[in-house]
Structure formats: structure tokens, C-alpha cells
Amino acid sequence: MLIVLAILSDTHLHTPMYCFLANLSFCDICFTTTIIPKMLVNIQTQSRAISYAGCITQMFFFIIFATLGDFLLAVMAYDRFVAICHPLHYMVITNSHFCVQLILVCWVIGVLKALMQSLLVRRLTFCTYLEIPHFFCELNQVVHMACFDTFLNDLIMDVAAVLLAGGPLSGILFSYSKISSSICTISSTQGSYKAFSTHASHLLTISPFYGTTLGVYLSASAAPSSALTAAASVMYTMVTSMLHFFIYSLKNTVMKRAIKRLLFPK
Ligand SMILES: *[C@@H]1O[C@H](CO)[C@@H](O)[C@H](O)[C@H]1NC(C)=O
Numbered sequence: 166m167l168i169v170l171a172i173l174s175d176t177h178l179h180t181p182m183y184c185f186l187a188n189l190s191f192c193d194i195c196f197t198t199t200i201i202p203k204m205l206v207n208i209q210t211q212s213r214a215i216s217y218a219g220c221i222t223q224m225f226f227f228i229i230f231a232t233l234g235d236f237l238l239a240v241m242a243y244d245r246f247v248a249i250c251h252p253l254h255y256m257v258i259t260n261s262h263f264c265v266q267l268i269l270v271c272w273v274i275g276v277l278k279a280l281m282q283s284l285l286v287r288r289l290t291f292c293t294y295l296e297i298p299h300f301f302c303e304l305n306q307v308v309h310m311a312c313f314d315t316f317l318n319d320l321i322m323d324v325a326a327v328l329l330a331g332g333p334l335s336g337i338l339f340s341y342s343k344i345s346s347s348i349c350t351i352s353s354t355q356g357s358y359k360a361f362s363t364h365a366s367h368l369l370t371i372s373p374f375y376g377t378t379l380g381v382y383l384s385a386s387a388a389p390s391s392a393l394t395a396a397a398s399v400m401y402t403m404v405t406s407m408l409h410f411f412i413y414s415l416k417n418t419v420m421k422r423a424i425k426r427l428l429f430p431k
Pocket residue numbers: 169173184185187188191264265268
């Protein structure tokens with residue numbers, strides 16, 4: 166929220182890079198909001214119950230924001246790639262019109278994926294009184310509780326995982342490999358060290374996200390009820406959202422100044 170307010174209130178920060186960052190922060194707020202309020206209610210009432218409709222709704226919004234966050238990270242990596250490797254074309258390529266289109270495409274992909282997955286869960290039948298070994302309605306875990314043939318669901322989940330998580334991930338890896346090879350050719354060691362540390366920290370925030378997502382995905386198929394799966398998903402849902410704040414704002418002097426101005430206006 167602090168990042169979004171700082172960027173919206175400062176006209177100097179109305180550039181593509183900060184626009185993406187504001188959208189990523191907004192997405193992080195929504196993402197954690199799909200889980201944490203329900204979790205707090207459950208802790209308070211000592212009840213772990215969730216209705217069927219509630220479960221599907223939570224899953225729907227969770228998938229939208231998880232996918233959106235994924236694609237926004239890839240878009241941000243692409244933005245840095247153009248800024249560093251094609252600096253003269255940067256203003257032409259990333260004009261505001263193009264940025265709005267990119268963000269819209271990310272939203273559309275997220276909503277379509279969530280719609281498809283939750284409609285596929287709607288066609289399953291469940292026996293009553295199920296226990297989901299998780300702290301929220303996670304798609305994989307819910308599908309494996311069905312008293313129904315889940316072949317189509319499994320197939321589509323796998324295809325979606327390969328296309329929609331593999332796509333942004335390969336984009337990110339491509340962008341950062343291009344960035345690091347172009348940083349290596351910078352002659353001044355001072356400048357190249359600074360650029361390198363910034364991008365290494367971006368990669369560091371991305372790797373736990375993908376690492377734990379992959380871990381949860383693989384272990385959910387292998388051992389659906391392990392405590393490790395639940396612990397890893399706490400990590401990827403909450404800790405990475407918080408890491409975005411530290412990496413993208415506290416390591417960035419421009420953002421730090423904007424947040425300071427927002428909190429302590431003269
Ligand atoms: C997200 O991006 C759009 C388009 O660039 C921008 O108008 C909007 O203010 C951004 N959203 C937030 C929450 O900053």
C-alpha cells in the first residue's frame with residue numbers, strides 16, 4: 166500500500182517501471198487478501214471450516230492474482246532488459262500506451278486461467294466432510310479430494326503449469342541473462358557492480374517464488390498431506406509478497422525518497 170501510494174502521489178514516478186511496480190504491489194495486496202482474512206477468522210473461531218462456494222471463490226481469486234504476479238514479474242524483467250540492452254529504444258518501446266496494454270494482457274490471462282480452472286473444479290463431485298491438508302483451498306489439493314475422475318483436470322493443470330508458469334519464467338531468465346552479459350561489458354567496475362547487485366537481488370526474489378511453487382506443485386502430486394507442502398506454500402504466498410517490498414523499494418533510493426515524502430510531508 167505504501168508503494169502504491171508513494172508512486173501514485175509522485176508525478177516523477179509515473180514511468181513504466183514504477184507503474185509496473187505499483188501494479189505488482191497492488192497485486193500482492195490482493196493476493197494475500199484472498200487468504201489471510203479467512204485464516205485469521207479460522208484461528209479466532211478455532212474452526213477450519215470453509216463452504217464449497219467459499220472454497221471455489223478463494224481458489225478463483227488466488228489463481229488470478231498468482232498468475233498476474235507471475236506475469237508482472239516477467240514484464241518488469243522485460244522492461245529492465247529493454248532499458249539496459251536497448252537504452253536508445255527504451256522510450257519508444259515502453260510508451261504508456263504499450264504499458265497499459267501489457268498490464269491488460271496480464272489481467273486477461275489471469276482471469277481466463279482462473280475461470281478455466283475453477284469451472285473445471287465445479288464439474289467434479291466431492292464427498293461430504295473433506296479435510297484439505299492445507300491452510301487454504303489450493304487447487305491441486307482440492308482436485309485430488311474429488312470422488313470423480315480427475316484425468317481432464319490433471320491434464321489441464323499440467324498444461325497450464327507448463328505454459329503459464331514456464332512462459333514467464335523463461336522470459337525472466339532470458340532477460341536477466343541478456344542483462345548480465347551486457348553488464349559484463351561495462352568497463353567501469355563501480356557502475357557494473359551496482360547494476361549487478363540490483364539485478365542479482367531481483368533474481369533472488371524471483372527464485373524462492375518459483376522454487377517453492379515448483380516444490381508445492383511436485384510434492385502435492387507425490388505426498389498430498391505433507392507438512393512441508395503447507396510450510397512451502399506459506400513461504401510462497403506471504404513471504405515473497407513481503408520480499409517484493411524490501412527488494413524493490415528499500416534497495417531503491419528513488420522509492421525510499423518517495424516513501425519518506427509520503428510519510429513526512431513538509
Ligand atoms: C497499473 O497500471 C495502470 C496502467 O499503466 C495504471 O494506470 C494504474 O495506475 C496502475 N495501478 C496501480 C494500482 O498503480
